[in-house]
Structure formats: C-alpha cells, structure tokens
Amino acid sequence: MDIRHKFWIRRWLVVAGLMILTSCVKNPVTGGRQLALISESQEIEIGTASHPEVLSEFGAVEDKALQEYFSRIGMELAKVSHRPELPWHFTLLDTDVVNAFAVPGGFVYLTRGIIEHMNNEAELAGVLGHEIGHITARHSVTQISQQQLLGLGLGVGSILSPTFQQLSGLAETGMGILLLKYSRDHERQSDQLGVQYSDLAGYDAEQMSRFFEVFESMREEQGEAIPNWLSSHPAPPDRIQATRDAAIRAKSANPGRQYKINGEEFLTRLSGIIYGENPREGFVEGGRFVHPDLRFQLDVPQGWKVQNTKSVVVFAEPQGSAVVQLTLAPADKGQSPEAIGRSIGQQQGIQLVDGASSSVNGNPAYLGTYRVQTEQGILGVAAAFIAYGGLVYQITGLTPEQAFSRFSGLFGSTLRSFRALSDSRILQVQPDRLRIHRSRAGETLRSLAGTAKSPRITLEELVRLNRLDPDQQLAPGTLVKLVQPGR
Numbered sequence: 001m002d003i004r005h006k007f008w009i010r011r012w013l014v015v016a017g018l019m020i021l022t023s024c025v026k027n028p029v030t031g032g033r034q035l036a037l038i039s040e041s042q043e044i045e046i047g048t049a050s051h052p053e054v055l056s057e058f059g060a061v062e063d064k065a066l067q068e069y070f071s072r073i074g075m076e077l078a079k080v081s082h083r084p085e086l087p088w089h090f091t092l093l094d095t096d097v098v099n100a101f102a103v104p105g106g107f108v109y110l111t112r113g114i115i116e117h118m119n120n121e122a123e124l125a126g127v128l129g130h131e132i133g134h135i136t137a138r139h140s141v142t143q144i145s146q147q148q149l150l151g152l153g154l155g156v157g158s159i160l161s162p163t164f165q166q167l168s169g170l171a172e173t174g175m176g177i178l179l180l181k182y183s184r185d186h187e188r189q190s191d192q193l194g195v196q197y198s199d200l201a202g203y204d205a206e207q208m209s210r211f212f213e214v215f216e217s218m219r220e221e222q223g224e225a226i227p228n229w230l231s232s233h234p235a236p237p238d239r240i241q242a243t244r245d246a247a248i249r250a251k252s253a254n255p256g257r258q259y260k261i262n263g264e265e266f267l268t269r270l271s272g273i274i275y276g277e278n279p280r281e282g283f284v285e286g287g288r289f290v291h292p293d294l295r296f297q298l299d300v301p302q303g304w305k306v307q308n309t310k311s312v313v314v315f316a317e318p319q320g321s322a323v324v325q326l327t328l329a330p331a332d333k334g335q336s337p338e339a340i341g342r343s344i345g346q347q348q349g350i351q352l353v354d355g356a357s358s359s360v361n362g363n364p365a366y367l368g369t370y371r372v373q374t375e376q377g378i379l380g381v382a383a384a385f386i387a388y389g390g391l392v393y394q395i396t397g398l399t400p401e402q403a404f405s406r407f408s409g410l411f412g413s414t415l416r417s418f419r420a421l422s423d424s425r426i427l428q429v430q431p432d433r434l435r436i437h438r439s440r441a442g443e444t445l446r447s448l449a450g451t452a453k454s455p456r457i458t459l460e461e462l463v464r465l466n467r468l469d470p471d472q473q474l475a476p477g478t479l480v481k482l483v484q485p486g487r
C-alpha cells in the first residue's frame with residue numbers, strides 16, 4: 001500500500017480535470033513540439049496546490065539552517081537549468097523513506113532518508129539536477145496529457161467527503177503509481193540533465209553516478225517492494241555507466257576547471273539530524289500502535305500492516321479487504337464527538353445507520369455505523385469519535401458492505417481499544433540521530449560500530465551510509481557518519 005503519493009496525485013487529477021486543451025507547446029529542453037493539455041501557469045497551479053498536501057503527508061524537516069542550505073544548492077542548479085524563471089521550491093521532507101520527487105511548476109522534494117545516504121554536496125547536486133530535469137523536460141506534464149487522452153481521469157469529481165476520501169485513495173493507488181512512474185527514457189534524459197546542470201553549476205558530476213550505487217545496494221537488500229525512489233524511477237540498466245560517461249565528457253570539455261565536491265561542508269550539516277523513523281510520532285510495539293507525543297495507544301489487529309504518516313495512521317488487513325484508519329477529526333473548535341459523528345452522517349453519499357454517545361476507556365466518545373457510497377461501491381463503515389487530550393480523534397474501520405458483518409466485531413474492538421498511554425519508558429523515547437565523527441588513526445567502521453552500543457544500527461547500515469569497507473583503515477581526520485542512539 002502506498003498512501004504516500006495519493007493525496008497530491010489526486011490533486012493533480014482534480015486540477016488537471018478542470019483544464020482545457022491548450023494544444024502543442026514547445027518542450028523547454030528538447031525544443032520539440034509536444035502535445036500538452038497543461039500550460040506553464042497550470043503547471044505552477046498544480047505544484048502550488050499539491051505543496052500543502054505533500055507537507056501534510058510528510059512534514060518538512062524542522063531545521064531552518066538545513067532547509068536554507070538545501071534551497072540554496074537547489075537554486076544554484078535551477079538557475080542554470082532550461083527553466084530558471086519557474087518559481088522553484090526545494091523542501092526536505094521529514095521521512096526516512098529514501099526518496100526524491102518533483103511536481104510540475106518547480107517543486108522539488110528530497111527526504112531526509114535520501115540525503116542521509118549522501119556523502120557530499122556534489123551528490124546532492126546530482127540528484128537535485130535529476131529531479132529538476134523531470135520538471136524542465138515536462139515529464140509528468142506529458143504523462144498527464146497522455147493519461148487524459150486515454151480517458152483515465154479517474155478520481156475526478158469524487159463525491160466523497162474528505163473524511164472518507166482516504167479509502168478511495170487506497171483503491172486508486174495503482175493509478176497513482178502508474179502516473180508517477182517515469183519511463184526509462186525519461187529517467188535517462190533526467191540523468192543527462194542532472195549531469196548537465198551539476199556541471200554548469202560547477203559540481204563534479206561524476207559523484208552523481210557514485211551515489212546511484214546506493215540504490216543498487218538497496219535493491220539487493222530490500223527487493224522492490226518498498227515505495228521509494230526505485231519504485232518511481234525505473235533505472236535503465238546502464239544508468240551508472242551512462243551517467244559516469246556523460247560526466248567525464250562534460251569534465252573533459254573544460255580541462256583544468258576546479259569542480260566542487262564539498263564533502264566536509266555537506267556532512268557537517270547532517271550532524272544531529274534524526275535518523276530512521278521518529279518514534280515520538282508513533283510506532284508499533286507489542287501489538288499496539290503507541291504515540292508518545294500524543295500519548296495514546298490503539299491495538300493493531302493481529303497480522304495487519306501498519307502505515308504511519310503525518311496525517312493518518314492506517315492498519316490494513318493483509319489481503320487489503322479492510323482498513324482501520326486514525327486521523328484527527330475535522331472538528332470546529334469545541335465540537336463534541338457526537339456533533340462531529342452526526343454531521344458526517346449528513347454529508348452527501350454518507351448515511352448514518354446508527355450511532356450513540358458513549359465512553360471509550362473513560363474518554364467521551366460517539367460510536368457510529370455508516371454506509372458510504374463510493375465509485376467502487378458501497379462501504380460499510382464503523383467509526384469512533386473520541387475526545388482526548390484537547391483533540392477529537394476519528395478512528396474509522398472501512399470495508400465493502402458485503403464484508404462488513406465479517407469485520408464489524410474486529411472494528412468494534414479496535415475502536416474501543418483507544419486509550420491513554422502511560423508507560424513512561426515509551427513516553428520518554430527519543431529518536432536516533434546522525435553523528436558526524438572525525439576519525440582517528442587506526443579506526444575502522446567496524447571498530448566504530450562496536451562503540452555505538454545500539455542494537456538497532458547494524459554494521460551493514462553504517463557501511464551503506466558511508467559507502468566504505470567495514471575494515472578499511474580510516475585516514476585520520478576523515479568524517480564518517482555514525483548513529484547516536486536515542487532512548
């Protein structure tokens with residue numbers, strides 16, 4: 001399940017659905033004519049509309065200096081690109097997923113997961129240049145046009161309320177990935193543009209091809225099941241070599257030129273950044289989802305998968321036939337759980353079957369059963385609205401109506417398991433953080449890993465983070481990434 005992309009994809013579709021044919025436009029990179037339903041100002045509209053949704057899904061890394069640094073490097077690349085005049089935005093997202101993506105109109109996102117795997121500014125410039133290339137060459141815009149021509153504008157004009165949209169979003173995931181996935185030709189072109197922009201901005205573009213080796217090692221380790229950069233960026237087989245060749249060609253055109261790599265500058269800035277998942281924002285332990293910052297817990301049905309993002313926690317039945325999701329209820333300030341539960345039942349396409357005020361583990365609550373009309377058919381829904389800690393939580397179990405009797409008992413027990421979290425060990429948990437270590441004579445990654453005393457961080461992870469042999473003697477003064485365990 002990939003709920004990470006659906007919000008902005010949906011918004012794209014909605015925005016795109018409102019657009020009219022604008023015929024052929026000149027491609028800024030190739031200069032050729034291409035069929036496009038979307039003008040440049042509409043591209044910017046798509047990006048501007050999607051941006052808040054990307055932020056609500058992932059959040060931005062809360063480190064002003066790091067964000068400014070990131071934007072500065074991004075702007076250096078954007079200025080030498082084919083479309084310097086776009087309103088470029090560069091945002092570091094607060095997730096450990098290793099990913100980078102671009103939204104039309106000049107919006108570029110990298111995750112902290114991806115930059116933590118980089119070793120210098122030139123690698124960063126290469127990946128930024130690649131993503132900028134998807135925008136300047138209008139890759140996504142071409143895809144939207146082609147999808148629309150094929151009549152695939154699904155999801156537009158959904159009657160679902162925002163409350164229940166997330167389930168239809170799950171159903172559209174296949175569509176979202178289809179839209180997102182670039183072609184190998186687009187990847188090849190973006191790689192070449194990444195080299196070109198890096199080189200023009202004065203970076204050693206060969207570093208970019210070295211960074212691609214990270215993805216190779218992740219592919220071996222994790223397969224291709226996870227929704228990361230690999231799933232949206234299909235790598236042409238000769239990608240590393242082709243990128244390296246292009247970089248060497250670019251460099252040989254300017255013999256004697258000094259290229260920037262800026263390893264120390266880059267690594268120093270990563271010091272202290274959160275590494276891995278931030279447990280303060282929720283994790284699964286002992287069959288429960290616990291949330292230290294919001295001080296609540298909720299039982300996870302046995303064997304169900306859990307996905308936690310900034311705006312929603314989803315438990316999914318392994319076959320995907322039912323989900324339970326937890327969000328904050330869309331409440332006006334001071335609205336009671338009952339008022340919220342009843343008003344949802346009055347929305348178009350939603351019928352409140354029955355409901356009653358109640359209490360869930362001592363917290364004021366409203367429990368209701370609903371029928372929801374969607375494009376995929378009628379859903380049976382059990383929902384709880386629970387006032388706790390000054391907020392109202394909405395926990396919703398959803399399944400096709402014909403399966404509702406099978407899941408209603410499980411929905412009920414899950415909804416009613418919402419309760420305060422009081423385990424002080426969990427309440428005090430702290431995230432792991434990257435620590436930049438200046439090595440001393442005789443040290444190796446293996447010897448340093450032994451001193452970290454963190455069962456969560458394996459030597460393999462340190463090897464991948466630093467791209468160093470575990471037993472290689474580090475030159476004194478070399479900066480290496482270690483992980484400072486949280487509590």
Ligand SMILES: [Zn+2]
Pocket residue numbers: 130131134182186187190232233
């Ligand atoms: Zn790409």
